[in-house]
Amino acid sequence: MKKFHYLLVIIFITFYACAQQIESEIKAQEPQDLNYTTELVIPDLDIPWGMAFLPDSSILITEKSGDLIHFKDGTKTNIEGTPEVYVRGQGGFLDIELHPDYENNGWIYMTYASSEGNGNGGNTAIMRAKLNNNTLTNKEVLYKAEPNTKIGRHWGSRIAFDNDGYLYFSIGDRANRDVNPQDITKDCGKIYRIKDDGSIPQDNPFVDNADAKHAIYSYGHRNPQGMTKHPITGEIYIHEHGPQGGDEINIVYAGKNYGWPIISYGINYDGTSFTNITEKDGMEQPLFYWVPSIAPSGLAIVNSDKYPKWQGNILAGSLKFSYLERLVIVDGKVEKREKLFENIGRLRDVKQAPDGFIYIAVEGKGIYKIIPKKI
Amino acid sequence: MKSIISGIIGLFSILVVHLKPQDPLLESIKRGSDVYKDFCVSCHMSYGEGVKNVYPPLAKSDFLRENREESIHVIKYGQKGKIVVNNVTYNGSMSAQGLSDDEVADVMNYITNTWGNKNDKMVTEEEVSNIKK
Incomplete structure (x- = not known):
């Protein structure tokens, strides 16, 4: 009898310690008949975190270490007057x-x-x-989250504008999951919406709550490092890193709670679980979740005529598996996933530029352009 | 007999509890464990096993065992390009994490004394500060 008790204890510990995870139903496949290849357009970058494409076809690139690089006519110029960047863990420019x-x-x-x-x-x-003669001028800090902490993880942060000119940006939970993401009176673990001058839109969801941070648009997020406006619907799409397993794609809506860490498809890094529910009333389900995690960074939705077969597809960089993931969406559900350009390197950002081409930023390599294969 | 045994156990636990905080290496390892959880675990994983062919292991890593100064250099300033660990070549990059010298020393003491790794010669803040770019 005693042995049986031991057995029960062991079974219990096993189940408790190694939480079972539901793998993503749709698995990422090798691409078939891929008609595209990559061309390195800006070499020798360390961690190109973000890219912006200027009307004169030049490109601005943020290096996580704090540099802002202007790439024009084949030459890199370091921009002066950049913000004072605190480089710590995942934080930087x-x-x-x-x-x-x-x-x-x-x-x-x-x-x-x-x-x-x-x-x-x-x-x-x-x-x-503003950029004047290789220097940033007219600098205005529009928002700064509180409090400061020496923790190195989960800073967010991506920026996107919607069709009405509102500015959205993400801040991660700063690895304080039991304090920040579910509390709208605190920063972190949130998507924010402000006007282009930093003022708070009057119809932001929590402006009537005196204690809330009024710039908050949605909450219950972990660490969103991808954000883009859907080119057709105008909705703001994000993706966010889960813990071990449970990265998510979400569409953000005013005042909604995306559940972190009350609901999650992920588990702790050491294999133990912190929640056993994946759904709850009042909390949003993701459009898609990744188990195992791909560690997504950078997000784009294709509508350029350069990629006729990729219309409406979601592109997300994978830091962990070093590829670009293409997700085919049908009726609001992921129907197919493909691993593009596998082993290219830690893929930090992806954007569809005004010239219609898709550009990807790869750590330790540089910026690549996705072009049709020559026949 | 029972009371003698529990007495010994009790005495021993008191000794352990009281000795531990005075051992600078154990204290450093403990702090290093927190640094590891914040800055390293998402790539090098909970048991220092890394990710196959992507992030090198730290557990039983020959590189870590045989290249003390270079390992400190990697943590302090980052690493780029080819690195061979346990006969596997990795060609990625690791960025500098912005750790202070005492934090680099703590995390070195943690990773060189965990998962089967052993290093009796404690890494100190001074040693880290002497390693230049």
Whole structure:
């Protein structure tokens, strides 16, 4: 009898310690008849975190270590007057995006890890500035999350504009999952929405709650490093890193709770579980979840006529498996997944540029353009 | 007999509890474990096993055992290009994590004394500060 008890205990421990995970139903496949290849257009970059494409066909690239590089006519120039970047763990110089009306107003938006404000450490900030003679001018910090912390993980952060000109950006939970993501009176673990000058839109979901952070648009996020406007529907799509397993693609809507860490398809890095539910009333289900994790960074949705067979497909970089993932969406569900350009390197960012081509940023390599294969 | 045994166990636990905080290596390893969980675990994994053909292992790593200074250099300044660990060639990159010298020393002491690794000669903040780019 005693032995039986031991057995029960062992079985219990096994189940408790090695939480079972439901793998993604649709598996990533090798591409068939891939008609595209990559061309290295900007070599020798370390961690190109974000890219912005200027009207003169030049490109701005953020290096995580703090540099802002302007690539024009085949030459790299380091831009002066860049924000003071706090390089720590996953934090550094993060995303860069142009105002939708950049040609008339010249505003450039950047997110970065900042140690501004009280306390040791840092948190995510967003700044806008203009580019004049290789220098950033008219700099304005539009938002800086609190509090500062020396923790190195989960800063977010991507930037996107919607069709009404609102500015969205993401801040990760700063690895404080039981404190930040579910509390709208605290920063971190949120998607934010502000106006292009940093002011708070009057119809933001939590403006009537005196204690809430009024810039919050949605909450219950872990670490979103991908964000883009859907070119057809205008919705804001994000993806976010899960823990071990449970990366997600979500469409963000005002005031919605995306569940982290109450619901998750992931488990702790050591194999133990922190929640045994994946669904709950009042919490959103992802459009898709990845088990195992691909560690997604950078997100684009294709509508360029350069890629006729990829229309409406989602592209996401995989840091962990070093490929570009193509997800085919049919009726709001992922129907197929493909691993493009496997072994290219840690894929940090992907964007469809105004010239219609898709560009990918790869750590330790540089920026590649996806072009049709020569026949 | 029972009371003698529990007495010995009790005495031993008191000794362990009181001795531990005074051992600078154990203290450093403990702090290093927190640094590891924050900065390293997402690639090098919980048991230092790494990710096959992508991120090299730290557990029973010959590189770590035989290249003390270079290992500190990698943590302090990052690493780029080819690196051979346990006869497998990795060609990725690791960025500098922005750790202070004492944190680099702590995490070195942790990874060189965990998962079957053993290193009696403690890495100190001073040693880390002497390793230049």
